[in-house]
Amino acid sequence: MTDIKRNERKEDALKAFAELIDIIDTLRSPDGCPWDRKQTSESLKPYIVEETYEVLDAIDSGDAAHIQEELGDVLLQIMLHSQIAYEEGTYHIGDVIRGLSRKMVERHPHVFASTKVNGADEVVTNWEKIKADQKRERGLLDGIPPSLPGLLMAYRMGQKAGRVGFDWPDGAEVRAKVVEELQELDDALSNGGRTELEHELGDVLFAVAQWGRHLGVDPEEAVRKCCMRFKRRFSYVEKSVKEAHRTFDEYSIDALEELWQQAKFDERNQ
Numbered sequence: 001m002t003d004i005k006r007n008e009r010k011e012d013a014l015k016a017f018a019e020l021i022d023i024i025d026t027l028r029s030p031d032g033c034p035w036d037r038k039q040t041s042e043s044l045k046p047y048i049v050e051e052t053y054e055v056l057d058a059i060d061s062g063d064a065a066h067i068q069e070e071l072g073d074v075l076l077q078i079m080l081h082s083q084i085a086y087e088e089g090t091y092h093i094g095d096v097i098r099g100l101s102r103k104m105v106e107r108h109p110h111v112f113a114s115t116k117v118n119g120a121d122e123v124v125t126n127w128e129k130i131k132a133d134q135k136r137e138r139g140l141l142d143g144i145p146p147s148l149p150g151l152l153m154a155y156r157m158g159q160k161a162g163r164v165g166f167d168w169p170d171g172a173e174v175r176a177k178v179v180e181e182l183q184e185l186d187d188a189l190s191n192g193g194r195t196e197l198e199h200e201l202g203d204v205l206f207a208v209a210q211w212g213r214h215l216g217v218d219p220e221e222a223v224r225k226c227c228m229r230f231k232r233r234f235s236y237v238e239k240s241v242k243e244a245h246r247t248f249d250e251y252s253i254d255a256l257e258e259l260w261q262q263a264k265f266d267e268r269n270q
Helices: 003-028 034-038 041-061 064-088 093-106 120-134 150-162 171-191 194-215 219-243 253-268
Strands: none
Touching: 003 034, 003 064, 041 064, 041 219, 064 093, 150 194, 150 219, 171 194, 194 219, 219 253
16 A cells, blocks of 8 residues: 555545544534433443444455444444543543554554564564563453453463463363363263352363364354354254244154254255
């Protein structure tokens, strides 16, 4: 991208951003939208989570226009949170942007200073070291939000612990740990109560997340895609039952399994 094109992009973005600030100001003003005016940071929490997952769905679709739209919805949430903070006198969107810019410069000394790195892995290691130095009072895992989905939280915890050497040496060792945890779950099935079952099942899922990490597979993304496959295939089964003017109760489990296998076959041969 030439400097001219970069400057044009910056000017266009600044103009669009200024317009968006005015729109959010208006929506939150006394003469603005009743729904927008009554929102708080607390009331908006579910929306920022929902909009983030809609971005993931849009990325999976591969539709650039859809991705652009959903990113706009995430930006709307950021703007509303920042506007509420501005009204409360704590910070505004400019502070959010400046804080992010400062963080990017500080944590990329290989770009903005004289630090040398050998590849992306060393960039990540340096990032974590700089982050730890800036927040010395916090533990290594304290920066992981407790509201993350469970598998993603397990993945991130293992990732961070692994960067300081607290990890299995390879995927085979993690697989052995998964087998060990499954045996402990079997033991709990025989001898334990609900609390112990929950404990041991959690250990199995945590170990599986670490196995995925060693295999280079994001477990949260893997299970999400698995759920989408299940939904497509189950929808085929459901549609087949309805088209036969029958109910699920009229099918044996073997007959339903046959429909399921047909759905898998059709999906793989499209």
